[in-house]
Amino acid sequence: METNFNPTRKKNAGTIDIALGFSRIFVGLLFIFSGFIKANDPTGFGYKLEEYFLVFNMDFLNDYSIWLAVLICGLEIILGVFLLLGFYKNKVAWGLLLLTIFFLFLTFYSAFFEVVSSCGCFGDAIPLTPWQSFIKDIILLAFVLVIFKYRTRIKPILSNQTTRRLVSTLVILLSFGIGAYTIYFLPFIDFLPYKEGNNIPELMILPEGEEGDVYEYVYEIKHKQTGELKKVTDKEYMDGIWEDDNWEVMGEPTSKLVKKGYQIPIPDLLISDAEGNDVTQEIITNPYYNFVVVSTYVDKLSLADIIALDRINTTIRDLATDYNLRALLLTTSSSEVARGLQDEMDLVLETFYADAVPLKSMVRSNPGVLLLQNGTVIKKWSKITFPSKRELEEDYLAK
Numbered sequence: 001m002e003t004n005f006n007p008t009r010k011k012n013a014g015t016i017d018i019a020l021g022f023s024r025i026f027v028g029l030l031f032i033f034s035g036f037i038k039a040n041d042p043t044g045f046g047y048k049l050e051e052y053f054l055v056f057n058m059d060f061l062n063d064y065s066i067w068l069a070v071l072i073c074g075l076e077i078i079l080g081v082f083l084l085l086g087f088y089k090n091k092v093a094w095g096l097l098l099l100t101i102f103f104l105f106l107t108f109y110s111a112f113f114e115v116v117s118s119c120g121c122f123g124d125a126i127p128l129t130p131w132q133s134f135i136k137d138i139i140l141l142a143f144v145l146v147i148f149k150y151r152t153r154i155k156p157i158l159s160n161q162t163t164r165r166l167v168s169t170l171v172i173l174l175s176f177g178i179g180a181y182t183i184y185f186l187p188f189i190d191f192l193p194y195k196e197g198n199n200i201p202e203l204m205i206l207p208e209g210e211e212g213d214v215y216e217y218v219y220e221i222k223h224k225q226t227g228e229l230k231k232v233t234d235k236e237y238m239d240g241i242w243e244d245d246n247w248e249v250m251g252e253p254t255s256k257l258v259k260k261g262y263q264i265p266i267p268d269l270l271i272s273d274a275e276g277n278d279v280t281q282e283i284i285t286n287p288y289y290n291f292v293v294v295s296t297y298v299d300k301l302s303l304a305d306i307i308a309l310d311r312i313n314t315t316i317r318d319l320a321t322d323y324n325l326r327a328l329l330l331t332t333s334s335s336e337v338a339r340g341l342q343d344e345m346d347l348v349l350e351t352f353y354a355d356a357v358p359l360k361s362m363v364r365s366n367p368g369v370l371l372l373q374n375g376t377v378i379k380k381w382s383k384i385t386f387p388s389k390r391e392l393e394e395d396y397l398a399k
Contacts, residue, residue, distance in 0.1 A: 020150045023143040027096065028084040030140065035076030037122045038069065039179040041187040043364040044124055045069040048116075052106065055115045070179035075099070077175035083147070086156035087168060093151040100137060100144045107134040124191040186364055186382045193265035194362045194370065194377055200284045201375040203265040214259035220250045269358045274335045279352060283328065289397065290372035291316050291327040293349055296359045298333045298341050301366070308383035309367050310345060317348040318389050323397045332356040371396065 038045045046066035053061050061068065079099070082092045103121070110116040111130030118127050121136065128136065147154075158164045182188065190196065193203050206212055217234040224246050232241060234253070241247055271280040283290065293312060295301065301309065316327045329349040331338055338351045363370055365382035372378065378396065381387070387395070 016150055017153065019146055020153055023146040024083055024154070027140065027143050027147060028080045031076045031080030031083070031096070033080075034122055035073045035078075035080060035175070036178070037125050039073035039077065039175075040182055040189055041124065041191070041364060042066055042069040042073060042179040042183055044187075044192075044360075045073065047360055048118075051116050055109075066183060070176060070183070073179050074172075074176040077178075078172055081171050081175070082168070085158070085167070086154050087158075087164060089151045089154040089156075093148045093154075096144045097148050100141050104134070104137040104141060107137050125189075182364075184365075184382060184384050186368075186380060186385070190380070192361045194380075196377050196380055199374075199376045200266060200269070200372070201281075204267070204269060206262060206264060210262035212261040212264075213257055214261060215255045216258045217253040217255050219253045221247045222250050223247055266358070268355060271330065271352050271354050273352055274339075283326075283352070284372065284375045286326055286372065287374050289323070289325040289378075290370075291325060291349075292362070292370040292372055293327070293329045293367050294359050294362050294365075294370065295329060295331050295333075295367040296356050297366070298329075298331050299337045301341075305366060305383060306345070308386070312367065312369060312383070312386050313345060313347050313349060315386070315389050315392070319392060319397065320348060325397070326350070328352055330354050330359055330362075332359055 043066055046069040049065045049069055050062050053059055053065065075095070076099070079092055079095050082088055083096065107121075107130050111134050114130075116130060118129065121128055121133050156164065158167065194200065218231050219234065219237050220229060220231050221237070221241065222229050229250070269280060269284075270278060271283055273279055283292075293309070293316075295305075295309065316325075319325060320327065327349050329338070329342075329347065329351045331351065331353060332355060335351075335353070338353075341347065342349075342351055362368070363380050363382070365384075367383050369381045369386050370377055370379075
């Protein structure tokens with residue numbers, strides 16, 4: 001009597017199931033983590049998408065960047081959860097494969113052509129260079145290919161169709177809901193240097209004992225008699241060559257990073273008044289309560305934003321009659337645009353100017369508000385969560 005039992009085939013099937021199971025756990029958790037980290041700050045991820053739009057001449061998508069960020073983050077979470085649960089195996093396998101190949105293309109393009117300094121794969125929580133992201137995506141693709149090849153072996157955890165649909169609906173709503181929530185109510189976890197509790201002046205300087213980036217400068221020099229050209233480093237040049245009148249420097253030296261040093265968390269904050277005077281230290285070292293209203297582009301405020309700004313302005317005006325405080329508006333818009341808004345809304349806020357990069361990092365809301373004292377960020381609010389006069393008095397000013 002013949003039998004179909006084949007121990008080799010059974011062993012191979014066991015190996016495949018182990019590889020598939022590990023790949024599902026690894027890829028599923030990675031996609032969920034990546035999606036959640038970016039959904040925690042879809043506005044920041046939206047800024048990163050705008051960098052890519054600029055590279056590919058797709059600036060027309062800038063107005064939709066934040067909601068596209070919510071869509072991508074939600075899709076990552078959904079694919080990760082469905083993969084672990086075994087739901088919709090064919091669609092999930094195809095989705096993982098296409099999304100991974102797309103990310104692989106973006107990270108390679110960014111790294112090879114040096115067009116985007118950080119891919120934004122894990123938001124500001126874990127900044128990766130494009131090459132690091134590309135290597136990560138190569139590894140990820142290997143596991144995704146295992147899932148794609150053996151997708152028919154995936155079995156759903158829940159067999160009941162009704163229960164499966166209910167769980168799927170909840171996962172989808174939660175996945176997109178997280179990103180939508182943080183757009184209006186600020187990130188759950190703030191990974192930026194202006195987070196609550198941080199002292200801004202301390203984060204603008206190199207700490208004692210730390211060393212910054214070390215650069216090597218290369219000079220091209222020419223021998224006056226022979227016409228010989230050669231390149232020397234700054235150390236070689238200073239080691240006697242500069243004293244030799246037979247050699248002359250051609251053009252400007254080029255620099256090369258030879259050692260990565262300590263990165264100052266806030267290297268680019270410069271606040272100026274309408275005349276261009278630097279008032280950074282005056283503002284960030286103010287010992288009194290400082291309400292800093294941030295609106296990166298005041299000319300892009302929607303009607304809802306203007307209503308929110310008016311409420312913030314009115315609340316601060318009422319507080320200023322009873323408390324010694326300072327209130328200012330920080331923007332990157334032109335002084336003409338800012339003055340127009342000031343006159344139109346009768347703002348009690350002093351207007352100052354700064355670059356868009358630090359302003360976007362201060363608070364993920366337009367407008368948004370920071371409460372500072374002695375340079376320390378006491379509290380941050382979005383345009384929706386800014387409290388009433390009574391709440392501000394009870395929680396901060398009257399203490």
